[in-house]
Amino acid sequence: MIVGDRKPIEEIKEMLAPYKKILLVGCGTCISVCMTGGEKEVGILASELRMISELEKKDWEISETTIQRQCEREYIEPLKEQFEKADVVMSMACGVGIQYMAEVFPEKIVLPAVNTTFYGTNVKEGEWQERCAGCGDCVLDKTLGICPVARCSKGLYNGPCGGTDNGKCEVNKDLDCAWYLIYNRMKEHGKLDMLDEIIPARSWKTSLHGGPRKRVREDAQK
Amino acid sequence: MTSSRLKKILEKGHFAVTSECGPPKGADPKAVQDKGKTLKGFVDSVNVTDNQTGVVRLSSMASCVLLKNEGLEPVLQMVTRDRNRIALQSDILGASALGLRNILCLTGDHQSFGNQPQAKGVFDLDSIQLIQTVRKMRDQGVILGGEKLTLPPDLFIGAAENPFADPLNYRAARLAKKVAAGAEFIQTQCIYNIGRFKEWMVEIRERGLHKKVFILGGITPLKSARMAEYMSKNVAGIDVPAEIIERMKSVPAGDQRKEGIKITIELIKELQGIEGVHGVHIMAIEWEDAVPEIVREAGLAQRPDVD
Numbered sequence: 001m002i003v004g005d006r007k008p009i010e011e012i013k014e015m016l017a018p019y020k021k022i023l024l025v026g027c028g029t030c031i032s033v034c035m036t037g038g039e040k041e042v043g044i045l046a047s048e049l050r051m052i053s054e055l056e057k058k059d060w061e062i063s064e065t066t067i068q069r070q071c072e073r074e075y076i077e078p079l080k081e082q083f084e085k086a087d088v089v090m091s092m093a094c095g096v097g098i099q100y101m102a103e104v105f106p107e108k109i110v111l112p113a114v115n116t117t118f119y120g121t122n123v124k125e126g127e128w129q130e131r132c133a134g135c136g137d138c139v140l141d142k143t144l145g146i147c148p149v150a151r152c153s154k155g156l157y158n159g160p161c162g163g164t165d166n167g168k169c170e171v172n173k174d175l176d177c178a179w180y181l182i183y184n185r186m187k188e189h190g191k192l193d194m195l196d197e198i199i200p201a202r203s204w205k206t207s208l209h210g211g212p213r214k215r216v217r218e219d220a221q222k
Numbered sequence: 223m224t225s226s227r228l229k230k231i232l233e234k235g236h237f238a239v240t241s242e243c244g245p246p247k248g249a250d251p252k253a254v255q256d257k258g259k260t261l262k263g264f265v266d267s268v269n270v271t272d273n274q275t276g277v278v279r280l281s282s283m284a285s286c287v288l289l290k291n292e293g294l295e296p297v298l299q300m301v302t303r304d305r306n307r308i309a310l311q312s313d314i315l316g317a318s319a320l321g322l323r324n325i326l327c328l329t330g331d332h333q334s335f336g337n338q339p340q341a342k343g344v345f346d347l348d349s350i351q352l353i354q355t356v357r358k359m360r361d362q363g364v365i366l367g368g369e370k371l372t373l374p375p376d377l378f379i380g381a382a383e384n385p386f387a388d389p390l391n392y393r394a395a396r397l398a399k400k401v402a403a404g405a406e407f408i409q410t411q412c413i414y415n416i417g418r419f420k421e422w423m424v425e426i427r428e429r430g431l432h433k434k435v436f437i438l439g440g441i442t443p444l445k446s447a448r449m450a451e452y453m454s455k456n457v458a459g460i461d462v463p464a465e466i467i468e469r470m471k472s473v474p475a476g477d478q479r480k481e482g483i484k485i486t487i488e489l490i491k492e493l494q495g496i497e498g499v500h501g502v503h504i505m506a507i508e509w510e511d512a513v514p515e516i517v518r519e520a521g522l523a524q525r526p527d528v529d
Contacts, residue, residue: 153332157348162458198354
């Protein structure tokens, strides 16, 4: 899923300062599952903003709604009337939803309430970890399912650096060293010889460095 | 074109002595020249660190040229943290054109350790891919992607390895990978745990790597018991055994530098006795003054003349 964190309230307050009628829109998919921008979190932010409005005499009118997905037009379009009534829309989705709502309703400004952080998973209660960098050229076959691009602080392709410390990354002792994990997994599977293969310099064109990416499937087009 | 003196010394079977020079945090050529003057004649070549630990310093390339002009043979350290393959390859050509003849290919410490922790890390290549790149440029006369160079760079290609980092069982295999990528000499992370280093060398010899690459054992003289404790606790991948820390503590603070030098000399003697170790790399961090004494006391002051 896509994981994100809600922005600090001070930053949100500053963004909303010029406006009066504010529509908060939550997203029911990834950002809801990571407990950042679903129905519940929209309710919490709405209450916070109403309280601030009262205490600081902001005169804000906050309305709130949550749709299934902000990354799909068919879920956004029914919000037409609510968008029209608002001075500004604040999205609690990931960066995709924030942008796509403004594309569907270009006459409105859509502000971000969330910092989108990574593609990850909920490893245990209250903890999410990054797993994929969306780099466009998967090497998980060569590393037995542990991504060195997303999970090694230096994105190394050819084994651990000299800073591995008791299986932890030198950058942060709370982080597992991805190559330590890869090594152990190869060992468990009797495939340590995989480490001898040199992975040569890759092309980053499939990543953002080739420019923004798009995918076209002609057979799916009308 | 003159080729690397370090290479000649190693090829002739001499026990090489190399050292390191950290450039200043300023545009001060004298700081580099002074360090060069201190080391001149006592070492075969001097590595210049490339913004080590992610701290902004006078560039490695410029410092290398300053040292070269003082009559020393520099080893250009190059990290992949700060430059993509365009800049790396351009600097490799630049180094050769400026008459530098040795390069040490590194990934580099993560930027979060330095004084620019907000920096965007590049890591377009890793150290092994950088070794392959230099090798390709030098031996095939082409850059990545195959485009031909008008004149290939002439560089003796080195890499680093840390026999003390996790997973320990993988460290000899990693050296093998660097050798397969094209490394011709290796300078190791600092050795305090000579027992562990010897175990690693056994693995190196079993793989026959000592015959394919020149291995220089790295040593950083300890200035104080506090430094020993700090390195042991806080520097990832450094193994300072308790007995070394205790030994440093057992002498009064005023004598600890002397003790550090004594330990260094003992370690050098140990290194000289290990089959497959071809030299020593003395990294006296901000303590270059100690190097001449160490080299003299270790009986290595008479540097071979190979020119």
